[in-house]
Amino acid sequence: MVFLTALRLTRARGPDEWWRKRKVFKLAAFFYGRRRNCYSLAIRSLHRALVYATKSRALKKMDLIELWKQRISGGLESHGLEYWQFMDGLHKSNIQLNRKVLADLAAFEPATFESLSKIALDVKEAENDENSNKN
């Protein structure tokens, strides 16, 4: 932009209004009703939407962890183990597969998953034996 006087420079507010608003309208294009066409409404809901998007990136990770937990315990139902017993057994035998991979194995590699649950079951039984010996 070219300014002939200093006064005009101070009055100029950034880029042209039309271009400034166009950026917002592009992002608000899929909103419902007047929020998509009416700037003052569009900018309000856009701010809210961007805040949601920022916060949900962390929430997504938490949701996925919940999903993996459910898938693992679903896979364990036929092997007579609970989620915490399975994870505890794997941890004690120093197997460091994470929940994402375990959920994948439960869904797509049932044979491998069954052998892992067998390992966890062995740990549990060994602990039970130790406890009964102490008593």
Place this chain on the structure above:
Amino acid sequence: MFLNKLINIARYPNNVNQLSNLFQRCLISSTPAAHNKLTVNKPLEFVDLKEGKDPVQNVNKKIQNSEAGRLFAVVQLCGKQFKITQGDVIMLEGFWEPTNGDQLRLEKVLLCGSQDFTLVGRPILQKGLVDIQATIIEKSLSHTRTHFKYKKRKQYRRINFQRSPTTVLRINSIEINNSVDQNEAQKPSDNVFF
């Protein structure tokens, strides 16, 4: 369209007979021959060690005769675990040194499985047992993530845009090179940091 054709056929009683014959032939037959075509995985059999059957020998024999078939593996890369098989393409996010066209051997193998057996690492399999070759096929940036913080009525607004480097990796091959329980002297934890 299909319904219209059916109605056209149904106008003539002769055709209807033919049609019903056709449907009868299409019925799912429960003969053993039909069952044989389906491939259903056998239920797991656990080998009892007391009977003198050694699972390690059994697995080694399969490896030597190359009967292991297509393998899958779980590897750790850039702090994330991936379940991979030959020909897979995986994407890693964040800065990672290797560049386009680099050939890598992935060494943090947590698990390797085939149709008949699974090798489980504690936490990883011994070095040189499983050979996983990978090539880097793309280095680029992820989509733009908008980080926007906003407090209403407080004149507080921060906006940042962030793109992280990504690496796309192709898994060329997964092979078992050594027999199991051979190089016991070379333990994996000697050279690997977790």
